[in-house]
Amino acid sequence: MDLDELYQEVILDHYKHPRGTGLREPYEGESHQVNPTCGDEITLRVHVEDGRLADVSYQNVGCSISKASASVLYELVNDVPVDEARTKMDEFTELMNSKGLGEPDEDTLEDAVAFTGVSKYPMRVKCALLGWMALKDALIRAEASVPTPRGGAE
Amino acid sequence: MEAVNSLDVEAVRADFPILQRKIGDKPLAYLDSAATSQKPAQVTDAMRRFSDYSNANISRSVHTMAAEATDAYEGARAKVASFIGAPSPDEVIFTKNSTEAINLMTYAFQNASVERGADPRFTLRPGDEVVVTEMEHHANLVPWQQLCLRTGATLRWLGVTDSGRLDLDDLHEVVNERTKVVSFTHVSNLLGTVNPTAAVVARAKEVGALVGLDSSQAAPHLPVDVAGLGVDFIAFTGHKMLGPTGIGMLWARAELLGAMPPFLSGGSMIETVTMERTTFAGPPAKFEAGTPPVAEAVGLAAAIEYLEALGMDHVRAHEQDMAGYMLEGLGAVDGLTVIGPDVPTDRIATVSFTFADIHPHDVGQVLDSEGIAVRVGHHCAKPTCARFGVTATTRASAHVYTTTDEIDRLVSALEKVRKVFA
Ligand SMILES: Cc1ncc(COP(=O)(O)O)c(C=O)c1O
Numbered sequence: 001m002d003l004d005e006l007y008q009e010v011i012l013d014h015y016k017h018p019r020g021t022g023l024r025e026p027y028e029g030e031s032h033q034v035n036p037t038c039g040d041e042i043t044l045r046v047h048v049e050d051g052r053l054a055d056v057s058y059q060n061v062g063c064s065i066s067k068a069s070a071s072v073l074y075e076l077v078n079d080v081p082v083d084e085a086r087t088k089m090d091e092f093t094e095l096m097n098s099k100g101l102g103e104p105d106e107d108t109l110e111d112a113v114a115f116t117g118v119s120k121y122p123m124r125v126k127c128a129l130l131g132w133m134a135l136k137d138a139l140i141r142a143e144a145s146v147p148t149p150r151g152g153a154e
Numbered sequence: 155m156e157a158v159n160s161l162d163v164e165a166v167r168a169d170f171p172i173l174q175r176k177i178g179d180k181p182l183a184y185l186d187s188a189a190t191s192q193k194p195a196q197v198t199d200a201m202r203r204f205s206d207y208s209n210a211n212i213s214r215s216v217h218t219m220a221a222e223a224t225d226a227y228e229g230a231r232a233k234v235a236s237f238i239g240a241p242s243p244d245e246v247i248f249t250k251n252s253t254e255a256i257n258l259m260t261y262a263f264q265n266a267s268v269e270r271g272a273d274p275r276f277t278l279r280p281g282d283e284v285v286v287t288e289m290e291h292h293a294n295l296v297p298w299q300q301l302c303l304r305t306g307a308t309l310r311w312l313g314v315t316d317s318g319r320l321d322l323d324d325l326h327e328v329v330n331e332r333t334k335v336v337s338f339t340h341v342s343n344l345l346g347t348v349n350p351t352a353a354v355v356a357r358a359k360e361v362g363a364l365v366g367l368d369s370s371q372a373a374p375h376l377p378v379d380v381a382g383l384g385v386d387f388i389a390f391t392g393h394k395m396l397g398p399t400g401i402g403m404l405w406a407r408a409e410l411l412g413a414m415p416p417f418l419s420g421g422s423m424i425e426t427v428t429m430e431r432t433t434f435a436g437p438p439a440k441f442e443a444g445t446p447p448v449a450e451a452v453g454l455a456a457a458i459e460y461l462e463a464l465g466m467d468h469v470r471a472h473e474q475d476m477a478g479y480m481l482e483g484l485g486a487v488d489g490l491t492v493i494g495p496d497v498p499t500d501r502i503a504t505v506s507f508t509f510a511d512i513h514p515h516d517v518g519q520v521l522d523s524e525g526i527a528v529r530v531g532h533h534c535a536k537p538t539c540a541r542f543g544v545t546a547t548t549r550a551s552a553h554v555y556t557t558t559d560e561i562d563r564l565v566s567a568l569e570k571v572r573k574v575f576a
């Protein structure tokens with residue numbers, strides 16, 4: 001197997017220097033996701049303001065793929081309109097289900113195109129999607145919650 | 155009882171066709187036998203011979219093949235009985251795997267607890283206690299935990315020391331007059347520890363509790379003698395002892411099997427049936443509802459024959475050598491921490507470790523690129539992982555076909571892992 005294809009420089013860089021980590025306030029939706037096969041975990045919060053994802057914050061433990069994916073997620077969807085974030089989420093999910101055959105759009109997915117190789121490894125696709133599942137869930141929760149002035153749900 | 159390692163590993167390897175395969179362009183180094191072992195050609199040949207020549211359902215028809223199939227299936231039962239020193243083949247129940255064998259026990263308790271007139275040894279009420287350990291595979295934890303939740307009994311457990319041994323300091327407190335059953339792992343699948351069964355069994359007997367073992371990781375590597383162990387039941391599984399998947403075993407004392415309510419019910423386990431009522435056959439049939447895994451039993455018997463031909467003392471000695479070699483090699487790797495006993499005494503060659511801050515998934519992936527198959531994750535022992543403050547480990551495990559060369563490859567590939575993630 002071609003290790004370099006899986007562990008692209010971009011991925012290792014995000015893993016070693018993750019962007020946007022830490023849980024922040026305010027937020028309207030929070031999601032906790034676990035990968036039961038390996039114990040990887042992420043808690044992710046979204047702060048939505050005027051239809052934009054004003055902040056995405058997260059804390060996670062996991063492998064290089066799941067950590068790099070969360071970091072790339074932050075770069076892609078932080079401070080973008082919610083609709084656009086959803087589009088990117090769908091594109092990334094589709095890429096991960098492409099079994100290595102996806103042809104991602106670098107304009108929308110940016111660093112996330114480096115994950116094309118990951119989609120060839122079924123055992124690792126779940127790692128790459130963990131943060132995105134948390135984002136999807138947190139957005140649903142944010143929509144359902146009535147925003148409070150301080151934003152916290154707890 | 156240290157036997158000299160006189161296993162001819164190269165001759166053994168020649169019997170395992172899968173060991174010839176390559177992963178990419180690298181020869182396979184299979185160090186994941188604790189998850190499932192590989193099968194020698196003798197096992198697959200026996201299964202194919204049965205399927206191509208004698209396949210029939212058992213105990214149902216009078217034709218020649220049905221008789222052959224019944225003989226083969228019952229022959230396998232006798233083979234298992236003699237392998238573990240059971241006084242009678244009728245004490246061996248075939249199941250799907252260890253998990254089902256353990257559930258067969260826990261459901262005997264659960265069913266007895268709701269049926270009238272059940273044997274009191276199997277009835278659980280609030281105030282009764284069930285004992286396991288903190289080093290169980292989920293298969294010997296979750297069923298007992300669920301049983302306790304449903305009956306109101308209390309689940310208790312023996313702890314694990316920092317060096318990965320069973321903590322017997324509070325044995326007398328944890329196993330006490332309220333204890334009705336103690337079920338613990340014979341050998342830990344995560345730590346590799348071979349447990350001191352005698353002390354726990356003696357205490358269980360002293361308080362009048364039933365006591366059994368999860369021998370899933372013991373039967374493949376050590377001589378197991380149920381009479382010598384003095385236990386009431388053991389569970390083990392075919393696919394970890396060079397046999398096929400789809401077959402496991404429960405052994406229990408005949409008298410207990412007689413007193414236990416059945417787990418699954420349906421065909422083949424009855425004495426007589428009317429629309430209103432059923433009376434059950436005696437053991438083992440009482441616990442084997444439906445068509446059993448006949449071809450798998452044939453394969454299992456061939457696996458046991460294979461192990462017996464090698465000699466379980468020699469299998470054990472080789473295992474011990476591999477354990478020592480693994481601990482030495484891995485112990486010298488900078489940043490590597492063994493989770494479990496760091497000496498080869500009372501342990502098998504199943505070694506879990508953490509490596510620097512690198513996630514086991516990443517370790518396993520890079521090792522795979524070198525053709526080395528290890529297991530990564532929590533190994534179905536989450537509480538044991540939690541006990542050692544980790545969510546996952548990398549685990550290398552050996553069997554009769556494992557070579558020191560494969561272990562050397564593992565150790566040097568860890569340097570490649572380090573390079574990728576440094
Ligand atoms: C100690 C132990 N108990 C139980 C099991 C469960 O075996 P099976 O999956 O064959 O039921 C395993 C294997 O995974 C094990 O290692």
